[in-house]
Amino acid sequence: GRAGRTQPGRCVRLWTESDHRGRPAAELPEAQCVDLSEAVLLLKANGIDDVAGFPWVDPPGDKSLVRAMELLVDLGAIDGEIQMLTPVGERLAGFPVHPRYGRMLLAADRYGCVSVASLVAALTSERGLLLRSQGSGVREKRDTTLGEEQESDILRLMKAWTYARDTRFDVSACQDVGIHARTARQVSRVHEQFMSIAREQGLDVADRDSSAPAIGKCILAGFPDHLGRRMNKGTLRYDLTHARRGVLDPESAVRDADMVVAAEIREIDNSRGDVEVRLSLVSRVESAWLSEVFPGATTHSREVFYDTLQKRVTAEDRESFRGLTLEATKAEPTDEEAALLLAREVAAGRLVLKNWNHEVEQWLLRVDRFAEWCPGQGIAPLTESDRLAVLKQICLGARSGKEIKERPVLPAVKGFLTRQQQAMLEKHVPERVTLSNGKSPKVTYDKANPPFVSMRIQELYGVAGAVTIAMGRVRVLVHILAPNQRPIQITNDLASFWNNGYPAAKKELQRRYPRHEWR
Numbered sequence: 001g002r003a004g005r006t007q008p009g010r011c012v013r014l015w016t017e018s019d020h021r022g023r024p025a026a027e028l029p030e031a032q033c034v035d036l037s038e039a040v041l042l043l044k045a046n047g048i049d050d051v052a053g054f055p056w057v058d059p060p061g062d063k064s065l066v067r068a069m070e071l072l073v074d075l076g077a078i079d080g081e082i083q084m085l086t087p088v089g090e091r092l093a094g095f096p097v098h099p100r101y102g103r104m105l106l107a108a109d110r111y112g113c114v115s116v117a118s119l120v121a122a123l124t125s126e127r128g129l130l131l132r133s134q135g136s137g138v139r140e141k142r143d144t145t146l147g148e149e150q151e152s153d154i155l156r157l158m159k160a161w162t163y164a165r166d167t168r169f170d171v172s173a174c175q176d177v178g179i180h181a182r183t184a185r186q187v188s189r190v191h192e193q194f195m196s197i198a199r200e201q202g203l204d205v206a207d208r209d210s211s212a213p214a215i216g217k218c219i220l221a222g223f224p225d226h227l228g229r230r231m232n233k234g235t236l237r238y239d240l241t242h243a244r245r246g247v248l249d250p251e252s253a254v255r256d257a258d259m260v261v262a263a264e265i266r267e268i269d270n271s272r273g274d275v276e277v278r279l280s281l282v283s284r285v286e287s288a289w290l291s292e293v294f295p296g297a298t299t300h301s302r303e304v305f306y307d308t309l310q311k312r313v314t315a316e317d318r319e320s321f322r323g324l325t326l327e328a329t330k331a332e333p334t335d336e337e338a339a340l341l342l343a344r345e346v347a348a349g350r351l352v353l354k355n356w357n358h359e360v361e362q363w364l365l366r367v368d369r370f371a372e373w374c375p376g377q378g379i380a381p382l383t384e385s386d387r388l389a390v391l392k393q394i395c396l397g398a399r400s401g402k403e404i405k406e407r408p409v410l411p412a413v414k415g416f417l418t419r420q421q422q423a424m425l426e427k428h429v430p431e432r433v434t435l436s437n438g439k440s441p442k443v444t445y446d447k448a449n450p451p452f453v454s455m456r457i458q459e460l461y462g463v464a465g466a467v468t469i470a471m472g473r474v475r476v477l478v479h480i481l482a483p484n485q486r487p488i489q490i491t492n493d494l495a496s497f498w499n500n501g502y503p504a505a506k507k508e509l510q511r512r513y514p515r516h517e518w519r
Helices: 017-022 037-045 062-074 087-092 099-111 114-125 136-146 153-166 171-176 181-200 212-222 288-293 335-347 358-373 384-395 410-414 419-428 494-512
Strands: 227-230 237-240 244-248 259-269 275-284 298-307 312-321 324-331 452-456 477-481 487-491
Touching (some): 087 099, 114 153, 114 212, 136 153, 153 212, 212 275, 212 288, 237 324, 312 335, 335 384, 358 410, 384 410
Antiparallel strands (some): 227 237
8 A cells, every 4th residue: 555655765565576567557446345334324314314415425326225225125124105204224334333233132032132133233244153174073063063953054053153252262173174263253242242333222131032034024124135946845945125135155054945045145156157046044934924024015916817737817816025926825816807917918929819800900090090190070080098898898707728719809909989989980981982883892991091992994984083091181092903803004093094104005805805795
């Protein structure tokens, strides 16, 4: 560093030159690489609500602030809706420790285990009490000395620390069972610091309950964002809060718990080259504790989905905590829920209505073009939400794609308009147009091009003027066909065709098709 430098001197770097060349020009500011929850809590407690707009010396990244706010909401220190301190948050702001540990101590005051919770806080804040990768002899002796533990890795740490304390932190005795004596001594000092803070905050430090459930609730209070639910009985993988996943540390003693809370989460590179979230220092959790420790944080919701295996709509009633599903029970969807989901599946193209055909699409096009050609007549084009409403009507009462596959479609689509509007549509943008010679050809509509009819030339005899629709505003194209149904001309002015194009066409066609009528 630069401390004390008053004149030019000699610099001796205790690393290699190649390492030096690879170093960044400046270290990353601390505000951009540390947990900011304690700082954000203090800012909120001092009336600074816009923490992002606070004049930081080195502005932290948005993600860091979001993570800090998310943790404070999880701890119950900040109201997630109004982003203001809760009574718990106001109390936590007075603790000169990380909000996690302040929350643990508040819970311990409630459950009567402040001294034990202070030790837990010390054990989780100091890493490496139990040495890893020890030989089988050390592990066996450790298991014999500490006993079996299946409820909590932290309870096992407490036993290890107690053993170290009872041996007066003797290095040799601790090494025999794989305990780091220096870390154990440091835990003792931190324990006393937490106890001192608890006394200053007016907490009852006399332990009344040192049971595993009481301790587990305190750990849950401090690490609610590390809550996990095992995915299934045959795995050590857990779904975590906030839509994350993790895997249990192989050295954990808690092997069969359906729900756990981890006091430590690490990201490591696994053998497949992926980053794996590893859950360490875990403790068993009972689902009933969640509403007890965090009243109102457990939510109930209903999810309706299309089961692709059963090929039908099903529903689940879910109980969740911070986005983690605690329990899901199958339920029967209502007619409205099933119809809406089936409609969305049809709209997405994953389910098919056989009767949603060309005729239906033509009718919808007629509505759209009428709204375009004749504005102000009270007919609007169908929006995506309108189409979904029509599909929902078609699907009402069904639960599977099979039930709706053959259902009629056109009546439901037409039902989008009133009878008066349907009559207006048929009059001005008709399915068929009546010609002056009495023929009624079907009109084909298109999104971008003019509507048209296709007729053999003999069927057009006697029709001289333009064919119009939409209150006379739109001319219909006429595809004039030879007897072999191939077009010889496309026009929207039949009078011009008869006068200019027909004589030459008649001469050629009469030679090829002498048995047809030619005028």
